Structure formats: C-alpha cells, structure tokens
Amino acid sequence: MRRWAAALGGTALVVAAWGIALVTPEDAEAERSFVVPVEIGDRGEGRNLAVTVTGIRAADAATIDGWVAEGPWLIVDLEAAAVQSELRAQLSHATLSVDGRTFRASERPPDSLFRSALAVGVPRSGSIAFELPEEVFGDDLAVLSLGLSADPRLDSLIELHLEPSSLDRVEEAELMSSGWAR
Amino acid sequence: MPKRRFRWVRVAADRVPTKWVAGIGIGVFLAATAAFGGLETVEAVSLPELSAGEEHRNDQLAVTVKRAVLIDELPLAGVTVEPGERVLALIVDAENRWDEPLPTTRGYSLSSTVALADHPEVEPQGISRYDDTTANPWLQPGVLATIVLAWVVPADRHAGGDDVRVVLNDETLMTGTAVISGQYWDDPVPAAIVTLDIEDVGAGRDAAEPDPGAVGE
Amino acid sequence: MTVDAVMNRRGWWRRNALPLVGVAVLLPATFGVIAWNEWNEYFSGQPTQAVVAPPGASVEFEGAVWGPAEIEVMDPGAVLEAPAGSRVVMVAVPVDPGTDAVTCLPPTLRETTGAQREWQHATFEIGWSPEPDELGSCALTGTDPFTITVAFLVPLDATGPLAVELISPEALPRFARLLVEP
Numbered sequence: 001m002r003r004w005a006a007a008l009g010g011t012a013l014v015v016a017a018w019g020i021a022l023v024t025p026e027d028a029e030a031e032r033s034f035v036v037p038v039e040i041g042d043r044g045e046g047r048n049l050a051v052t053v054t055g056i057r058a059a060d061a062a063t064i065d066g067w068v069a070e071g072p073w074l075i076v077d078l079e080a081a082a083v084q085s086e087l088r089a090q091l092s093h094a095t096l097s098v099d100g101r102t103f104r105a106s107e108r109p110p111d112s113l114f115r116s117a118l119a120v121g122v123p124r125s126g127s128i129a130f131e132l133p134e135e136v137f138g139d140d141l142a143v144l145s146l147g148l149s150a151d152p153r154l155d156s157l158i159e160l161h162l163e164p165s166s167l168d169r170v171e172e173a174e175l176m177s178s179g180w181a182r
Numbered sequence: 183m184p185k186r187r188f189r190w191v192r193v194a195a196d197r198v199p200t201k202w203v204a205g206i207g208i209g210v211f212l213a214a215t216a217a218f219g220g221l222e223t224v225e226a227v228s229l230p231e232l233s234a235g236e237e238h239r240n241d242q243l244a245v246t247v248k249r250a251v252l253i254d255e256l257p258l259a260g261v262t263v264e265p266g267e268r269v270l271a272l273i274v275d276a277e278n279r280w281d282e283p284l285p286t287t288r289g290y291s292l293s294s295t296v297a298l299a300d301h302p303e304v305e306p307q308g309i310s311r312y313d314d315t316t317a318n319p320w321l322q323p324g325v326l327a328t329i330v331l332a333w334v335v336p337a338d339r340h341a342g343g344d345d346v347r348v349v350l351n352d353e354t355l356m357t358g359t360a361v362i363s364g365q366y367w368d369d370p371v372p373a374a375i376v377t378l379d380i381e382d383v384g385a386g387r388d389a390a391e392p393d394p395g396a397v398g399e
Numbered sequence: 400m401t402v403d404a405v406m407n408r409r410g411w412w413r414r415n416a417l418p419l420v421g422v423a424v425l426l427p428a429t430f431g432v433i434a435w436n437e438w439n440e441y442f443s444g445q446p447t448q449a450v451v452a453p454p455g456a457s458v459e460f461e462g463a464v465w466g467p468a469e470i471e472v473m474d475p476g477a478v479l480e481a482p483a484g485s486r487v488v489m490v491a492v493p494v495d496p497g498t499d500a501v502t503c504l505p506p507t508l509r510e511t512t513g514a515q516r517e518w519q520h521a522t523f524e525i526g527w528s529p530e531p532d533e534l535g536s537c538a539l540t541g542t543d544p545f546t547i548t549v550a551f552l553v554p555l556d557a558t559g560p561l562a563v564e565l566i567s568p569e570a571l572p573r574f575a576r577l578l579v580e581p
Contacts, residue, residue, distance in 0.1 A: 031363075067314060069313065069314060083516075084514065084515075084516055084517070085516070085517045086517065086518060086519040087517070087519070100281055101281040101282075101323045101324070102281065102282050102283065102323070103283060103322050103323060104283040104320055104322065106320075106322075107316060107319065107320060108311070108314060108316045108319065119518070119521065119524070119552060120516050120517065120518055120554075121485070121516065121553070121554030121556065121557065122482060122484065122485045122552055122553075122554050130322075131322050131325055132322070132324075132325065133322075133323070133324030133325050135324070136324075153363070180482030180485075181482065182482045182483040182484050
C-alpha cells in the first residue's frame with residue numbers, strides 16, 4: 001500500500017471513531033421516559049395513564065378538609081384515569097422542575113390526587129399541590145410531569161410547560177376534593 | 183537436574199541473618215508508629231460548638247436545633263413509649279439546600295444527620311412536621327420546615343435543665359453506579375455539636391402542636 | 400505437491416465445516432434455552448393459563464367448583480355513586496370448595512375482546528356496603544359453599560363479552576376465567 005493511502009485511511013478511521021463517540025447516546029438516554037406533552041385542557045395519554053390538567057393556581061395558603069398550610073403553593077387541578085389495568089395504577093410521580101431544581105408534590109394535604117388510585121376508563125378529578133420557595137413564582141418556565149411510577153424511567157410521563165410568573169396569586173386556595181370527574 | 187537448578191535459592195536463604203529478623207521487624211514497627219505520632223492518643227478533631235437557635239449549613243441541609251423537650255409521650259410524632267420510658271424531642275428548622283426533594287425516612291437527610299451525641303448510632307424513632315404532624319415529611323428544595331425529631335429514652339436518663347449534646351453530621355453526595363441509579367447523600371461525618379437545655383414539659387401539651395411561645399415563632 | 404498442501408487447498412471453512420455447523424446450531428440454542436427458562440419461570444408466577452368456563456357454565460379448578468357467574472348491569476344513575484359515563488356491574492360467583500377450603504383474591508373483570516382492559520372491584524368506591532354473606536374474596540371461607548359478590552365500575556364504552564377472573568395464589572400460573580354475558 002502506498003504511504004499516503006495508509007495515512008489517509010488512518011485519518012479517516014480516527015475521524016469516524018470521533019464521530020461515533022459524538023453521536024453515541026448517553027447511558028441516561030437508554031432509560032429516558034416517554035414524554036407526552038400536553039397543554040392545559042388537553043387530554044394526554046401514555047402507558048396506562050390519561051391526564052387532563054384543568055387548571056393551575058397559585059396561593060399563599062392551601063386548605064382542604066380543615067387543613068390549612070402557609071406556602072406559597074402551586075395547585076394543579078386535574079382529571080386522571082388508568083387506560084388498561086388498575087394494577088399499580090396510582091399517580092405516584094408528580095414533580096415540578098424549575099430552574100434546575102425539582103419539587104415533589106406535597107404529601108401534606110389530607111386529600112389529594114397524588115399517590116391516589118386510578119380507575120380504568122372512569123376519570124377521577126382532584127388536585128395536587130406543590131409547596132415552593134417564593135422565588136419560583138418569579139420564574140418563566142416550570143415543567144410539570146406526571147406518571148404512574150415513582151421511578152419514571154422508561155415509562156410514560158405526561159408533561160406540561162407552565163409560566164409561574166404569570167399566575168395570579170390568591171391569599172388562600174382550596175384544593176379540589178378527590179372524586180369522580182363526572 | 184532440577185535439584186541443582188534451585189540450589190541458589192537455598193544458598194541465598196541460608197545467608198539471610200535470621201537472628202536479626204525479629205529485631206528488624208520491631209525496628210520497622212517502632213519507626214512506623216513514631217512516624218504517625220507515636221503511641222500518643224490521637225487528638226479529637228474539635229467540632230464547632232453551637233447553641234440553641236444557631237444554624238449549621240452544608241450543601242445538603244441548613245439545620246437549626248431550636249429546642250430540646252422531654253415529654254411523657256408523643257404519639258403524634260410517631261413514637262410509642264413503654265412504661266419507664268419517655269420521649270426526648272428536638273425541634274429543628276430544616277431547609278433542603280440541594281436541588282432535589284429529600285426524604286426524612288430512616289437513613290435519609292435528617293434521620294442520618296441529626297443524632298444525640300451520647301448515642302450517635304440511634305436514629306430518631308419518629309420524625310414529623312411541627313405544624314401539621316405529617317409523618318416523615320419530604321423536604322422540598324429551598325422550603326423551610328419545622329420538624330420534630332423524637333427518641334424514646336429511659337425515663338431516668340435525662341431531667342429538665344440538663345444539657346443535651348446533639349451531633350450534626352455532614353454527608354457526601356454520591357452518584358450511583360452499576361445497579362444504583364441517581365444521586366443520594368451518604369457517609370455521615372460529625373460536623374458540629376449543639377448543646378441545649380432540656381425543657382421538661384411533663385405530660386405536656388403535645389410538643390408537635392404549634393406553640394405560640396416557641397423559639398423563632 | 401505434498402498431501403499437506405492438497406489438504407490446505409480445501410480452505411479453512413471447508414476443513415472446519417463440522418465444528419462450524421456445531422457452533423451455528425449450539426450458539427442460538429444456548430440463548431434459546433436460557434431465554435425459555437427465564438420466561439418460563441416468570442410466567443409460572445403470572446396468571447397465564449386460563450381455565451375457561453363458557454357463559455352460564457361452571458368450571459372445576461383447584462378442587463372446587465366455580466360458577467356459573469352471574470352478572471347484573473345496574474341502570475346508570477339509578478344506583479349508588481356511579482359517575483356519568485360509567486355503570487355498575489354486579490358480579491356473583493357461587494363457589495363450592497369441595498373437601499378442602501380454597502383461597503382466592505378478589506375477582507377482576509376483563510374485556511375479552513378489543514383493548515382487553517381489566518378492572519379491580521370498586522365495592523367501596525361506589526359506596527355499596529355488602530351484606531355479611533356477600534363475600535369479596537375467598538379468604539377464611541371453610542368448606543361450605545359460598546358466593547363471592549363484588550361490584551365493578553365500568554365505562555359505558557366497555558366492549559363485551561366480559562370475563563370474571565379468579566386467581567388462587569397457589570394455583571398460578573393457572574386461573575379461572577368465567578365468561579359472562581350481560
């Protein structure tokens with residue numbers, strides 16, 4: 001083989017290796033969630049989870065069934081149902097990601113759709129509440145994600161983008177009682 | 183001949199002054215001991231001393247131990263006592279300074295970072311919120327929460343007015359490898375000591391209920 | 400030309416034909432056997448082998464006689480707390496345990512066609528309080544005949560025919576599937 005041919009071949013291989021290293025997905029990609037983007041009022045359906053976010057509210061204090069707590073709070077009203085099976089069909093994953101920080105739906109309200117059981121084909125309605133630091137309400141983007149498993153890897157996630165800074169803050173807001181949506 | 187081939191090993195072995203081996207060994211041991219400071223007791227690393235209401239801050243949590251309360255029982259904080267036992271409860275302000283929510287269940291965040299200095303291996307038996315008694319509450323990033331940590335103690339171990347020393351640990355952020363995924367805090371190391379006066383509230387009004395006279399209210 | 404040279408001329412593939420065929424057969428067979436073993440172990444713990452009873456018939460399973468299952472579709476709105484868009488389906492399964500007591504989980508209801516959705520009983524969600532002799536499962540039932548009575552909340556778009564499925568943990572992967580016609 002001519003010397004220039006060997007050099008060219010070698011260079012081509014190095015470039016090819018570099019290119020493959022660049023396009024190789026990260027390990028996290030292999031277990032990424034399947035995201036279903038939704039808007040307020042849209043029904044989003046993933047694996048065994050169908051969700052309609054019906055409203056988003058901001059309040060200094062949240063209340064339900066005699067429980068009152070200072071926040072501030074971001075309250076998400078929604079309808080949710082299972083699609084295929086009621087086995088392990090609970091809304092166990094509910095997070096709000098803002099500016100690199102992740103918040104988990106609060107376990108504090110005595111009645112909330114968070115971690116509640118869902119029925120196949122018959123939607124339930126209610127609220128989930130996020131207890132947040134004040135500065136989050138000045139942010140322009142927050143991502144709400146809802147899923148069935150506390151570990152959201154490789155499962156569907158219903159995702160909604162919202163703008164916390166545009167929400168009207170009220171003094172006190174009551175969570176919706178959980179119940180059948182219709 | 184194989185025997186002849188290995189004869190040099192024997193010759194060399196015979197030349198080793200076995201008489202001195204013990205002496206050399208002792209010498210090496212003493213030299214190594216001396217290099218590490220001899221047989222002197224290691225001086226304890228002195229930790230910052232805090233008092234009630236002073237904050238300890240690390241990358242995971244900001245913790246302020248506000249009060250230490252001795253009470254007959256505290257079922258709302260998730261602890262049950264047998265006869266001859268009482269409850270020692272710490273009321274702490276905690277803020278999650280990380281960017282993910284932190285659980286307070288056994289082995290996590292406050293459970294593994296706040297300990298009684300006399301029994302540092304005993305995690306709190308009950309953890310709940312001071313305001314609405316939510317058991318094992320999650321700590322949301324940047325959100326301050328007042329938490330009651332409760333230990334069941336023999337009734338005669340502490341008395342009102344005694345000092346109680348509390349260890350606050352710092353933990354290291356670990357990244358899971360192999361079958362563990364994600365990040366978590368582990369490896370608690372003592373980082374500060376808080377000394378508080380114990381208030382004996384007797385049968386008490388439940389310390390997990392809001393108290394208008396509480397520190398910082 | 401030596402004998403050796405003649406043999407060499409036949410080429411490496413030909414000389415190793417037999418071992419190569421062996422590898423080509425054994426390698427996939429190894430993976431096949433391992434996969435079959437693992438899946439078999441998994442499926443043996445799942446309800447995968449249905450013992451089917453046609454509508455109106457009973458079936459022998461686990462030494463007991465199950466069925467015939469009776470189904471009653473309640474009028475929408477007329478009963479209990481069924482939300483709009485759904486109806487309550489009451490299911491009664493008579494069980495004759497025979498000589499030994501049987502154990503089973505609360506029955507589930509499944510679509511046998513279409514999406515094959517599956518419902519857990521909703522006895523408490525719809526606010527129905529069963530009578531003491533209307534059992535929800537067969538735990539601690541002894542050897543006397545008894546009837547399992549449960550209620551399901553099913554969306555109006557559920558497609559029949561439906562089946563009541565009864566799982567006895569000891570009998571897995573076998574389970575009873577009683578077809579019902581509304």
